Amino acid sequence: MRDKKMISLPAKLINGGIAGLVGVTCVFPIDLAKTRLQNQQGQGVYTGMRDCLVKTIRSEGFFGMYRGAAVNLTLVTPEKAIKLAANDFFRQLLAQDGKELTLVREMIAGCGAGTCQVVVTSPMEMLKIQLQDAGRLAAHQQKALRQDGPAAPTSHPPPGQPNAAESTAASKRPSATLIARELLQTQGLAGLYKGLGATLLRDVPFSIIYFPLFANINKLGQKPQAEKASFLHSFMSGCVAGSVAAVAVTPLDVLKTRVQTLKKGLGEDTYNGIVDCARKVWIHEGPAAFMKGAGCRALVIAPLFGIAQGVYFIGIGEYILGFFH
Numbered sequence: 001m002r003d004k005k006m007i008s009l010p011a012k013l014i015n016g017g018i019a020g021l022v023g024v025t026c027v028f029p030i031d032l033a034k035t036r037l038q039n040q041q042g043q044g045v046y047t048g049m050r051d052c053l054v055k056t057i058r059s060e061g062f063f064g065m066y067r068g069a070a071v072n073l074t075l076v077t078p079e080k081a082i083k084l085a086a087n088d089f090f091r092q093l094l095a096q097d098g099k100e101l102t103l104v105r106e107m108i109a110g111c112g113a114g115t116c117q118v119v120v121t122s123p124m125e126m127l128k129i130q131l132q133d134a135g136r137l138a139a140h141q142q143k144a145l146r147q148d149g150p151a152a153p154t155s156h157p158p159p160g161q162p163n164a165a166e167s168t169a170a171s172k173r174p175s176a177t178l179i180a181r182e183l184l185q186t187q188g189l190a191g192l193y194k195g196l197g198a199t200l201l202r203d204v205p206f207s208i209i210y211f212p213l214f215a216n217i218n219k220l221g222q223k224p225q226a227e228k229a230s231f232l233h234s235f236m237s238g239c240v241a242g243s244v245a246a247v248a249v250t251p252l253d254v255l256k257t258r259v260q261t262l263k264k265g266l267g268e269d270t271y272n273g274i275v276d277c278a279r280k281v282w283i284h285e286g287p288a289a290f291m292k293g294a295g296c297r298a299l300v301i302a303p304l305f306g307i308a309q310g311v312y313f314i315g316i317g318e319y320i321l322g323f324f325h
Contacts, residue, residue, distance in 0.1 A: 013081040013317070016082070016085055016308065018317070019308035019309075020080030020081070021073060021077060023076075023080075027300045029056075032052075033049045033052040034293035035257055036052055036132065037292050040136070041267075042285070046136075067134065076124070079120040089112075090112040090113060106212035106215060114204040114206060123193060126195055127192075130261070131176060137263060194259070197274060206245045209244065210244075211241075221237070234312070239306035246298050247297065254292055255277050255290075
């Protein structure tokens with residue numbers, strides 16, 4: 001029994017990492033569209049997800065849809081591994097002998113998983129957003145310059161952050177390594193963790209909703225004699241729970257995206273924290289702005305977590321470790 005427990009955690013880490021790599025590769029273009037739509041203020045460059053993807057391909061080529069994918073693919077393995085393994089760890093920790101977890105205990109386990117993952121999620125998302133939004137910034141600036149004249153900025157960027165008008169060229173081909181180096185030199189480690197509070201505010205509620213919802217939906221497909229539900233049921237349970245949780249926390253994701261975006265387009269607001277961001281979005285764009293990118297986010301998260309639960313069902317990590325033993 002002891003050996004089984006020792007193998008269990010590494011296997012879960014492998015499963016989470018594989019699930020993250022496969023899922024991100026499949027849905028990254030939609031995630032890019034989500035980021036760009038959420039960062040739009042007023043009359044934006046894109047009218048929707050399809051328009052965003054079409055214009056991205058036309059102006060930046062096919063691989064323009066995968067800007068920031070290298071950062072995500074590098075860090076999503078530890079991120080998803082920590083998230084899924086931490087939830088299982090907390091569920092085992094909170095489990096009572098012979099009894100199923102109560103809903104409250106399931107939510108506590110999800111909260112613990114969401115809290116643990118932000119160690120990786122926050123810097124990953126911050127770097128990814130800068131790369132994903134670069135094309136929108138360039139298109140936004142070109143659109144503004146074609147009009148009667150560039151709009152005056154509605155607010156000034158915080159000290160140490162460049163204005164979008166200062167360097168159009170820099171916004172066209174940013175590098176994750178360059179961004180990380182500049183942040184570390186100017187702001188230290190705190191620069192990479194800009195928006196940590198907003199990331200926690202999004203990921204903890206997401207995990208509190210997702211993990212209990214998945215567990216209970218998945219349980220409906222479990223036959224009395226079987227140890228677990230079928231592969232298809234687990235996959236669909238992950239998709240449904242993921243999409244519900246994703247849409248539910250979209251307003252928090254919009255705030256996180258806006259706060260973590262370092263450069264703004266001409267005439268776009270800058271923010272001094274979550275509260276300031278929420279206030280300006282409400283006043284200048286209305287309550288509907290808090291749901292920007294909700295459809296894209298559901299389309300990203302649903303297959304991502306469906307694939308994750310599918311990988312867990314197959315037990316690839318257990319197979320790999322079993323082969324070496």
